[in-house]
Amino acid sequence: MNLPNIKEARKRTDKKVEFLYDKYKIPDSVKDIGKGKKYLILTYGCQMNVHDSENISGIMKELKYTLTDDMEKADVIILNTCAIRENAHNKVMGILGRIKHLKEKNKDIITIIGGCMPQEESVSNTLKEKYKWVDIVLGTHNIYEIPKLLDNVMKEKKQDIEVYSVEGDVIEGLPVKRDSKYKAWVNIQYGCDKFCSYCIVPYTRGKQRSRKHEDILKEVESLRDNGYLEVTLLGQNVNAYGKDLEDNYTLAELLSDTAKTGIKRIRFVTSHPWDFTDEMIDVIAKYDNIMPYIHLPIQSGSDDILKKMNRKYNIKEYKTLFYKLKKKIPNVSITTDIIVGFPNESDEDFEKTIDIYNELKFDLAYTFIYSKREGTPAAKLKDDISLEVKEERLQRLNSIVNKYAKEANMKYLNKVVPDTIESL
Numbered sequence: 001m002n003l004p005n006i007k008e009a010r011k012r013t014d015k016k017v018e019f020l021y022d023k024y025k026i027p028d029s030v031k032d033i034g035k036g037k038k039y040l041i042l043t044y045g046c047q048m049n050v051h052d053s054e055n056i057s058g059i060m061k062e063l064k065y066t067l068t069d070d071m072e073k074a075d076v077i078i079l080n081t082c083a084i085r086e087n088a089h090n091k092v093m094g095i096l097g098r099i100k101h102l103k104e105k106n107k108d109i110i111t112i113i114g115g116c117m118p119q120e121e122s123v124s125n126t127l128k129e130k131y132k133w134v135d136i137v138l139g140t141h142n143i144y145e146i147p148k149l150l151d152n153v154m155k156e157k158k159q160d161i162e163v164y165s166v167e168g169d170v171i172e173g174l175p176v177k178r179d180s181k182y183k184a185w186v187n188i189q190y191g192c193d194k195f196c197s198y199c200i201v202p203y204t205r206g207k208q209r210s211r212k213h214e215d216i217l218k219e220v221e222s223l224r225d226n227g228y229l230e231v232t233l234l235g236q237n238v239n240a241y242g243k244d245l246e247d248n249y250t251l252a253e254l255l256s257d258t259a260k261t262g263i264k265r266i267r268f269v270t271s272h273p274w275d276f277t278d279e280m281i282d283v284i285a286k287y288d289n290i291m292p293y294i295h296l297p298i299q300s301g302s303d304d305i306l307k308k309m310n311r312k313y314n315i316k317e318y319k320t321l322f323y324k325l326k327k328k329i330p331n332v333s334i335t336t337d338i339i340v341g342f343p344n345e346s347d348e349d350f351e352k353t354i355d356i357y358n359e360l361k362f363d364l365a366y367t368f369i370y371s372k373r374e375g376t377p378a379a380k381l382k383d384d385i386s387l388e389v390k391e392e393r394l395q396r397l398n399s400i401v402n403k404y405a406k407e408a409n410m411k412y413l414n415k416v417v418p419d420t421i422e423s424l
């Protein structure tokens with residue numbers, strides 16, 4: 001048993017990241033355990049988690065399980081969870097009740113909980129104390145251990161919690177069962193070192209680690225050769241790609257080399273406004289197969305709040321970058337994330353968010369009510385805005401978001417544009 005520890009999760013040492021190519025192995029004893037059996041996987045959270053679920057599915061497929069979307073028919077139920085806000089957490093706790101009910105009828109069902117939630121001390125402790133019937137609990141660092149954990153649980157028939165609060169390594173060579181035949185997620189970076197004061201990700205995902213560009217490009221080339229039309233390069237702060245490697249290879253170079261593979265479309269998420277270089281902008285503008293789409297979370301229109309959020313840019317700097325992108329990249333579409341109701345956000349602070357939105361007119365925004373995450377610096381601030389006010393602010397903001405989103409979409413009315421259409 002290994003339980004998470006927030007102090008360990010916060011640590012950033014200069015321990016070298018290891019690139020591990022042979023961590024994932026299938027013990028002989030479980031080679032065929034899935035024959036004739038079904039698994040169901042429910043995924044919450046960001047694209048990174050969606051892609052992790054594709055890796056988990058890849059493992060389940062190698063163990064000979066087949067996928068079902070009917071919980072009643074599943075022999076193994078996997079929840080790949082997200083910890084970003086309270087409501088993500090609540091959804092998972094809700095579904096656990098349903099699974100418990102099924103398990104009372106059939107005790108052979110195996111339940112696995114993975115992803116970001118078990119990385120929280122409180123969650124793993126609750127699972128240990130109150131949800132003993134959950135068979136396997138793992139975190140974000142040890143997906144590769146699933147075969148071994150299944151093997152153990154089948155033999156021991158008791159709960160196994162293996163969650164590591166470590167900075168993390170780069171695990172290569174996991175199998176993948178992709179959801180789409182044409183669009184693929186490609187990790188380029190794991191973890192995050194930005195420590196925005198409200199955010200749990202640096203604790204659940206470990207330190208920022210970039211994959212080697214050779215491995216990324218090999219993956220893209222193989223996807224291209226297998227008929228994939230689009231790749232989305234994934235990371236929490238893709239702009240900072242490579243900063244933790246020794247070869248000075250940057251995201252600008254990675255984008256340009258990915259473009260040269262000839263894959264039809266390239267996207268990347270998420271860009272932090274902090275590390276956006278002019279070289280990156282030039283590369284995006286230069287290659288037709290790099291989509292002119294940038295997700296650039298602003299979070300708030302108030303410098304005071306940005307400071308309390310530890311975002312490390314102010315509105316003036318954000319605007320300079322925004323206008324530079326608009327000027328240099330033809331037809332660029334820029335979207336954003338905004339949090340309302342951060343502790344101490346005054347009416348004036350919120351008006352500044354509305355003002356900047358009216359000025360920049362984003363193509364779309366993902367908007368959230370601030371949610372206190374235990375262990376983050378913001379959790380120590382008094383969450384002093386009532387839910388009523390938070391909801392009012394969210395509604396007002398969303399009506400503006402929708403107005404400009406419609407305007408952005410109307411630009412395409414009666415126009416014919418290339419797209420990738422996939423039937424499921």
Ligand code: SAH
Nearest residue numbers: 198199236270297337338339368369370371
């Ligand atoms: N790495 C990305 C964002 C990842 S999380 C970035 O920095 O841009 C996605 C979004 O969730 C964030 O941009 C933020 O708007 C929101 N978010 C994160 N923590 C939150 C919290 N505690 N409460 C509400 N929203 C939060």
Ligand code: SF4
Nearest residue numbers: 192194195196199201
């Ligand atoms: Fe969270 Fe900030 Fe890292 Fe994004 S950059 S994942 S918001 S800590």
Ligand code: F3S
Nearest residue numbers: 045046082083084116
């Ligand atoms: Fe959620 Fe973890 Fe992603 S907290 S948003 S699944 S990194």
